[in-house]
Amino acid sequence: MNSSSGNVNDSQPAWREDIFSILKHGGVKQVAYVPDAGHSHVIQRVHADPDMRGVVLTTEEEGVATVCGAWLGGQRAALLMxxxxxxxxxxxxxxxxxxxxxxxxxITMRGEWAEFNQWQSPMGKATQAAIELMGITVLRADRPEDVASTVEAGFDAAFEGGEAVCVLLGQRLIGKKKWEAK
Incomplete structure (x- = not known):
């Protein structure tokens, strides 16, 4: 599902637009997030779409409640973190x-490939196991060509199958993160 349109930044990898397209075409109305560079393309697209609402969080656990509350209110929502x-x-x-x-x-991964910030490593190593211990299905994409099919599979399992699913986007896929002096 490689999508392109005139208002998409051509320097962004196609898989980032694929994620937005899956959410949009899947009827997601709310996207909760804590700002993150790895999700910035999707966040920008959500805020630009009049049929979707970006919900900025102060902490990620608020996003769990937001997504559940959206469902109770009859809407589909996704959490980016x-x-x-x-x-x-x-x-x-x-x-x-x-x-x-x-x-x-x-979920964009940190604490893996080319990580420069040692504070990211412990949770990066524990992320998948922690999610699975809570009974949530984990799917993972590490290559651009796997993103769309993995996100679609997770989306369908959640909204068609009633499951709880987290899709991990590997740090190698996201790219090396570095501090930028301002």
Whole structure:
């Protein structure tokens, strides 16, 4: 599902637009997020779309409640976060399990390939196991050609199958992150 349109930044990899297209065509109305460079393209596209609402969070666990609340209100929602935020969500993930909500999240990984910030490594190593311990299905894409099919599979499992699913986008896929002096 490689999408292109005149208002898409051509310097962005096609898989970033694929993610937005899957959310848009899947009827997602709310996208909750803590600002993250790895999700910036999707976030910008959501805010530019009059049929979607970007919900800026102060902490990731608010996103779990936002996504569940959207479902209760009759809307589909997705949570975008970085792997470092998964630790903040562990207790809130019990809301999904106890209430049986469908849940969909896309998580950009840190603490892996070419990581420069040692503070990212512990949670990066624990992300997948922590999510799985909470009963949530984890899918992972590490190559651009796998992103669309992986995100679509997770999206369908969540919203057609009623599952809780997190899709991890590997750090090699996202690219090397570096501090920028201002």
């Amino acid at each position: 970085q792997s470092s935020g998964v630790g903040n969500c562990i207790n809130m993930f019990s809301l999904i399990a106890n209430c049986g909500f469908p849940f969909f999240s896309i």
